[in-house]
Amino acid sequence: MASYYNENTILYLNGTYVKATEAKMDYYSQSLHYGYSVFEGIRSYKTVNGETSIFKPEEHFTRLKNSAEALNMPYTWTNQELIDASYEVLKRNNLQDAYIRPVVYAPANMSFVQNTESFIFIEVWPMLPFLGEKLLRVMTSSFQRPNPKGFKITAKAAGHYVNSILASQEAKANGFDEALLTDMLGFVAEGPGANMFYEKDGALLTPSLGNILPGITRATVFEIAEEMGIPVTEKQITSEELKQADAAFFCGTAAEVIGWESIDNVSFKKNWNDTISKKIKEAYAARVIEMEIHQTVEA
Ligand code: PMP
Structure with a gap:
């Protein structure tokens, strides 16, 4: 430890x-x-x-x-x-x-x-590396996020994190780097301690608020995407559509922006180095240390 x-x-x-x-x-x-x-x-x-x-x-x-x-x-x-x-x-x-x-x-x-x-x-x-630097192999957890009718899901309450611990331990026990939890309806929700986005055809998609923690990094990703002219859609996301994504990443205060290699052993379509997700990661890393950078994204 x-x-x-x-x-x-x-x-x-x-x-x-x-x-x-x-x-x-x-x-x-x-x-x-x-x-x-x-x-x-x-x-x-x-x-x-x-x-x-x-x-x-x-x-x-x-x-x-x-x-x-x-x-x-x-x-x-x-x-x-x-x-x-x-x-x-x-x-x-x-x-x-x-x-x-x-x-x-x-x-x-x-x-x-x-x-x-x-x-x-x-x-x-x-600060120690939270999820490391390499792309993550992510597993859909058998644990779902707490039912928002049973908990104040938008609060960062200690008790909720038993759910995060169980999911993270399960993923590691199965040889993955991190877990992805679904909500009580089975839609993609978030990681044990981070929100998620996926990239498809030059746009970003992320689960709507309601069943997830409203992340401050998530909000920062919205700001960065807007500055870079990248459209972001909030919606209910299925596991099937996630498997068709070009790329995906977790974002959170500790994780910052960290790309995924695969979900349930299905690799993403694009090389991480060619994604707009990677540009978001770089822009975030610059923003937190107050470094000015100018990113452009090809349409
Ligand atoms: N979801 C969960 C469950 C979290 O614990 C965290 C970390 N606070 C996040 C998302 C990301 O939130 P933030 O960007 O505010 O750190």
Whole structure:
């Protein structure tokens, strides 16, 4: 397992900065017992100017608040104080290219009744390759995404991630790099921790919102595609049409934009190097470090 902290690591805990090895959590927390907490996955980068820049912090902390509110968790923090705290934890840990993980959690409570307060910590760790750099061999999971009628599926709630863990473990046990989950109707939904797009005849297609996490990277891909003049369609996607795609990729804060080699051992029609998906990947990589690039796409 990766090492996320050591004896010098500092984390932000309810308004103070403490050593990770000395930070205390309540073993009676409702979050630990029932998966009742919400979190974010955010990234900071060393920009081309050498500065530390958190990518889309407003969007991430707004989603954290929305996730907490969706789960009826009291939320008392402003985006600005949490953004400031994130930069401070990065500084105290001497990190620029990092992963930032805020978690909002519940007090001791073994019942299911609502709490009157919540707590927060923010951890940072050096960014390690999430899915690697090579093209992914993806497997359609036997696990579907949680039913939106049973969960607040647009919230980034800890408990939902048991589903992600099961799907990811299954894919790896079957010799694949990552899982693709369908929604409760059997349409393509998303990866365990990333959204997906596929490319066909110079256009991009992606599952509509409703049964997936509304990814911030997904929204960034829309922005990039618009700037590059690439049409994007949101729709219900079947496994059969995905197998006819020219290319496909996952996108997420940790994964960034990462291409697929195959889905269920069916290779994509185009060489990755000739795809607009690869251009999207390059544009994303430039954007997060605030590098200006000018991409053109042939019609
Ligand atoms: N779907 C799921 C299930 C995720 O966990 C993530 C990662 N947060 C994403 C999609 C991608 O979201 P984002 O681009 O905001 O990181």
